[in-house]
Amino acid sequence: MLEKLASNAQLNMVYVETILKIIGIAYIAEFGTQLAKDAGQGSIASKIELAGKILILVMALPILTVIIETVVQLLPK
Numbered sequence: 001m002l003e004k005l006a007s008n009a010q011l012n013m014v015y016v017e018t019i020l021k022i023i024g025i026a027y028i029a030e031f032g033t034q035l036a037k038d039a040g041q042g043s044i045a046s047k048i049e050l051a052g053k054i055l056i057l058v059m060a061l062p063i064l065t066v067i068i069e070t071v072v073q074l075l076p077k
Helices: 001-007 013-039 040-076
Strands: none
Touching: 001 013, 013 040
């Protein structure tokens, strides 16, 4: 279904896959954070949360680059 929506919107499947991976990382990081907090390990929870945010940022860089390039192309010269 997602492939059909992406092709109808003329999106590259690489971007859709990346966004799905980012969503998965966010859920896993949140789950790990909550587990650590429930176990009374607040410092480990904050480290899991930070690692999740860093992974999301690294994975989102190609998408952000494409967005910035598109905006620059739209600006008048």
